[in-house]
Amino acid sequence: MVSAGSDPQTELVIPTSVKVLVAGGFGAGKTTLVGSVSEIPPLSTEELLTEAGEDVDDLAGVEGKTTTTVALDFGRISISTEIVLYLFGTPGQNRFWFMWDELANGAIGAIVLVDTRRLDSSFPSVDFFERRKIPFVVAVNCFDGAHSYAPEEVRKALVLNPEVPVLMVDARERESSKRALVTLVEHVLARMAESAGEDAALVSPGNSV
């Protein structure tokens, strides 16, 4: 918590914001999951794609266009007056990779939503978080009529490390999406404990900074 500036007229508390990413292929249910746990209806904002994205964005066929946009959906959960959690949905199309860097910057972890009908569309997300060493959980969105796989089958198909939690969710259900979030934060804490153990760091539970 930080008091706003040195201005004595303000006793403002500026909350710490915590970011969680919701990734997965196009149509995996990212916005649905965000909407089911957010305290506000999912908001959408646009990032202009200009020269920063020209080398990665395929402008073939739209040469006359100097800017395009990528929409970002996100939700908010007020944890307390001091902490606010944001859930950012990652852009589904691969050409918007450049946005992921900003999204991932400072994120505590990610939920990779998987649609078992299109398993391959979640490979890039899994790969991204593994390479960045960003903790993530895999949430299999159980769509109506979709063939249901066992978590172990999904783990095998995505070549996940054994410590990565895999859970089945229904992104439309608040309790289910909430469980994915809880599992993620528990996983982040567990990983932190592991690395603290490896570093032999002096971590006294509940008193570390």
Place this chain on the structure above:
Amino acid sequence: MPVDEEIHWFDEAAGPLVRPYAMTRGRTRPGNTELDLATQIVSVLTDNDLQTLTPEQFSIIDLCRHPLSVAEVAAYIDVPLIVVKVLVSDLIERGDVVTRYAGAVERPSRNLLEAVLDGVRRI
């Protein structure tokens, strides 16, 4: 140009009538490059002349009487993120808003994560 053509020469596909970067006088990079999507912004009471602000900046100050993230501000005033960052950056320089930088937390503290876990369990 005949009057009827003048009225209907554009449609929604033409995009916004004010070019986004017109709001920033052509600037595409904020002076304060630390602004992150989740950075919290709060207005500060000052003696600054608010008349000199653009309508968008005025909206930002009005919205941020309570802390809001850059992303929320962009969504509420319906302006692209990068443009909001430039506008907010100017407001920081003027002293009209203060921020709390959110990004690039190398390692979140255990206390913070435990508070988040408790909070998420309560929702």
